[in-house]
Amino acid sequence: MTELQGLLQRMVRILEGSGVPFMIAGSFASTAHGLPRTTQDLDIVIDPPNPAALAVMVRSMSVDEYYVDAEMAQDALRHRSMFNVVDHASGWKVDFIIRKNREFSRTEFERRIRLSLLDVPVFMASPEDTIVAKLEWSKQAGGSERQRRDVAGILATVADALDRGYVERWVRELELQEEWALAQKTSV
Numbered sequence: 001m002t003e004l005q006g007l008l009q010r011m012v013r014i015l016e017g018s019g020v021p022f023m024i025a026g027s028f029a030s031t032a033h034g035l036p037r038t039t040q041d042l043d044i045v046i047d048p049p050n051p052a053a054l055a056v057m058v059r060s061m062s063v064d065e066y067y068v069d070a071e072m073a074q075d076a077l078r079h080r081s082m083f084n085v086v087d088h089a090s091g092w093k094v095d096f097i098i099r100k101n102r103e104f105s106r107t108e109f110e111r112r113i114r115l116s117l118l119d120v121p122v123f124m125a126s127p128e129d130t131i132v133a134k135l136e137w138s139k140q141a142g143g144s145e146r147q148r149r150d151v152a153g154i155l156a157t158v159a160d161a162l163d164r165g166y167v168e169r170w171v172r173e174l175e176l177q178e179e180w181a182l183a184q185k186t187s188v
Helices: 003-018 027-034 051-059 070-079 103-109 127-140 145-163 164-173 178-184
Strands: 022-025 039-046 066-068 080-087 093-098 113-117 120-124
Touching: 003 039, 003 051, 003 120, 022 027, 027 039, 027 113, 027 120, 027 127, 027 145, 039 070, 051 070, 070 080, 070 093, 103 127, 103 164, 127 145, 127 164, 127 178, 164 178
Parallel strands: 022 120, 039 093
Antiparallel strands: 022 039, 066 080, 080 093, 113 120
């Protein structure tokens, strides 16, 4: 078992044991649906039903095994932002992103799919939602070739199975037309 596989198993066990719904997003989602990319962090979108569930989740992480700040986690929940956890043994960083309170984010979370990542059953953002999220991250960064390449990799891999109508709806609603056009021209 790799360090990452072990970390993923532990995170899933903690999330499920705390009753905190989750989905894998970011580069792991784009790799699962597209082409591999190296990264040293794991993005997990979470939707704690209440502050107590988040507190249980954080308390489940032993200070001997993880760096986690309980106050920062609760602050992230209040502001719908993110907080980090670092696995001491491997050095891997987990970015816990609180699901935003907006229509796209609610829809994205409802559409998450169950699949296996490193032989660990997880919920993962769909290919379409990963594309939209990557386009949004690229726009926020002022244009990111890496994010566009991730989108191009998903397009090349998923191709005809992709629900382009769904993607284009959110591209319009989130005003991502320029990023979408550039991503479609990006070579992988």
